[in-house]
Amino acid sequence: MAPLFQAADLTAEHVTDVDVDVFQPLLERCEDFYQRCYGRPARPDEAKQMPEERPPGLGPERGHFVALRDAGGALMGILESVSDFPSPGEWYLGLMLLAPEVRGHRRGEAVIRAYEDWLRGQGVRLLRLGVAEPNPAALRFWTRVGFREEKWVGPLEQGLLTYRVLRMSKTLLESAEATP
Numbered sequence: 454m455a456p457l458f459q460a461a462d463l464t465a466e467h468v469t470d471v472d473v474d475v476f477q478p479l480l481e482r483c484e485d486f487y488q489r490c491y492g493r494p495a496r497p498d499e500a501k502q503m504p505e506e507r508p509p510g511l512g513p514e515r516g517h518f519v520a521l522r523d524a525g526g527a528l529m530g531i532l533e534s535v536s537d538f539p540s541p542g543e544w545y546l547g548l549m550l551l552a553p554e555v556r557g558h559r560r561g562e563a564v565i566r567a568y569e570d571w572l573r574g575q576g577v578r579l580l581r582l583g584v585a586e587p588n589p590a591a592l593r594f595w596t597r598v599g600f601r602e603e604k605w606v607g608p609l610e611q612g613l614l615t616y617r618v619l620r621m622s623k624t625l626l627e628s629a630e631a632t633p
Contacts, residue, residue: 457519460567461560463529468518475520476500479528483550490585491612503533506547511535517544521551521564529555532568536577542626544572546582565598569625578626583618585611592619599623 457465468475477500480487487495496502507516515537521530533548551561572580582600584592586607596602600621607617 458567458571460521461563463521463523463555463560463564465519465521465532465564465567465571468520470504470513470516470518473500473503473518475528476503476518476531479531479550479552482552485553486550486588487612489587490614492614493612507535508538511538519568523555528552530560530564532564536575542576542578544577544580546580549582561594562598569623573625576626578624579622580625581620581622583620585618586616587614595621 457467459465477495477497480495480499484494487493487499503518504513504516515535517532517534517536519532519534520528521532523529530551531548532546534544534546536544538545549561549565551564569580580600581603582595583606584595600623603620603622605617605619608615609618
């Protein structure tokens with residue numbers, strides 16, 4: 454299968470719902486993220502649960518999993534999103550997670566810029582995401598790469614924790630440029 458895009462030294466490839474178990478080892482290595490945002494480590498079936506966490510009524514055709522692999526094929530990151538949610542031409546990025554050993558080297562910025570370019574090619578005009586209140590580093594990152602604050606939502610229960618989530622967005626295409 455041809456890569457979706459290249460970002461720095463990482464190659465992005467599509468992963469189907471039935472193959473999400475490939476993410477489990479990375480989810481377990483990212484214990485810092487799970488402790489901060491869920492108050493617990495990743496569950497043994499965390500990857501298998503990912504397709505089930507989509508908003509109600511959204512089938513597999515609207516869910517998008519992307520594996521980010523290094524030159525040797527090792528899994529170094531995950532992107533998870535849903536298309537045309539809540540409206541056509543708007544996507545929601547549910548997760549961008551990089552392995553601890555590749556963070557802090559501007560790879561996250563390269564990944565999101567390449568992903569945005571790929572989304573523009575799909576006619577996506579707006580990308581939204583949520584930032585967990587106990588994750589200030591994520592808020593700094595998303596602000597630095599051009600996302601703007603929309604509104605705080607919550608409190609929400611996430612794992613063992615309860616907190617607010619800041620909804621953010623970034624315009625990728627002006628409305629006149631978006632493809633129908």
